[in-house]
Amino acid sequence: MSTRRKFIQSSAIALSIPVSVPIAGFAKNSDGNNNYKKEFLKMGMAGYTFVNYSIEQTIEIMNRVAINNLSVKEFHLPLNSTQEKIDEVLSKFKNGGINVYTVGVIYMRSQADVDRAFDYAKRVGVDMIVGVPTYDLLSYTESKVKEYNIRIAIHNHGPEDKLYPGPKDVYERIHKMDKRVGLCLDIGHAFRAGANLEKVVIDYAPRIFDLHIKDVTAAKADAKAIEVGRGAIDFNALIAVLRKVGYNGSCSIEYEKDMKDVLPGIAESAGYLRGVMS
């Protein structure tokens, strides 16, 4: 919204018309074809959304909704993949117009798991892992972050999770660590866990590297996934606070409803977010 107001204000001054009158014809300042390059949040998809889909189908769905960034999950690219396999899969995505921007969510329960995750991330060529190390592995993980210069964004899982039910459970353990240790803030899980999303974004902003965007039916532990915009989360308020802190991290829709028929729900969710951001 603010970009349009600025556009109108500068044009209004030029034309000497009252600021509140939109420019004739409503023609947006774009070529009219997929002008999402200028959006506030560069949108992506969280790979888990495609647990029931092949790589080819994933590419097709993402192209249909004009979303080009992907957090790739293990079922599309196993952690023990050879470099040849990695290159083959990345090639498929690249030829399909998809940019693999991170890997994960990867669970780490041993030092070997941590080693494997960072080696994998390096060979895939990303600068971030979305991961979940156990508490005792946090220091070791930090050492790998420094060794590889690959960030870790620790993902909160919701009230049923033993490790990181909410973003606070991540933040309080990592906020004094290397600045490349941060959060993947899962909006829906955080909301179900009773987090104050506005406060979380403001307080943890420098440590929020990635967002998993989803909507849920209520601010309750047993709430269900729903199309973005139909649930209980106020995305206008969320986008506003993200703008306020100047959020420039990544952001992925994670669609966990109708998981054998995800396209319409992803399309509606993406449309809704784009409408809110416009």
Added chain:
Amino acid sequence: MSTRRKFIQSSAIALSIPVSVPIAGFAKNSDGNNNYKKEFLKMGMAGYTFVNYSIEQTIEIMNRVAINNLSVKEFHLPLNSTQEKIDEVLSKFKNGGINVYTVGVIYMRSQADVDRAFDYAKRVGVDMIVGVPTYDLLSYTESKVKEYNIRIAIHNHGPEDKLYPGPKDVYERIHKMDKRVGLCLDIGHAFRAGANLEKVVIDYAPRIFDLHIKDVTAAKADAKAIEVGRGAIDFNALIAVLRKVGYNGSCSIEYEKDMKDVLPGIAESAGYLRGVMS
């Protein structure tokens, strides 16, 4: 947006917190499940969208995107249908949760066509026809509007149309007629014809009974249909001016792209509009 601001302002006064701070938790004032009952525009679908779909498929698609109002087209309910046929089709829609709110677009090229359209509308039980009478039939159509007390919303078709390329071509011919003679303002066709949408809405407001909502790639005659939000039309400005004039007519998405695979595009368009209205 304005409903949320009012909600925050009243709550802020109650809680003595600064107006600019959103309520903790971002929980919207709803039950979190399909809260579209409270939307500014009551959304529908223009039947032509489903030219390649059966009644059953149409119901399924509309339920998927939570849109419940339909402007029914002849291929689903022929103009010469018996009352039995009409009741059967309306029953199907009703059992599927769909409200048939109007009929059309119906083309009228003779008095017989006009007679048939009004008889049909009466038997279907709607209070409005979206139609296109030729110029010489406008007076006769007005007489039928009065006889049946059924409104006619004349649909503008775009720059290639011989009769009503733009909303002005309708308005200038009907603005002194019975108040139940009005416009179905097709946003995309009007935009392609170079209309100033804001001025059209403000100037013709009392005569605008229905909207066909769509996006197009440019303000040019040869522009193509595209998912709402991806094109050149500024829907924030459109929604703002509709609110400004207190628009309380009906509104249907008419999706004319990928017409053999309409669901994802309808979902994205509906999501985008809902995001803009939020």
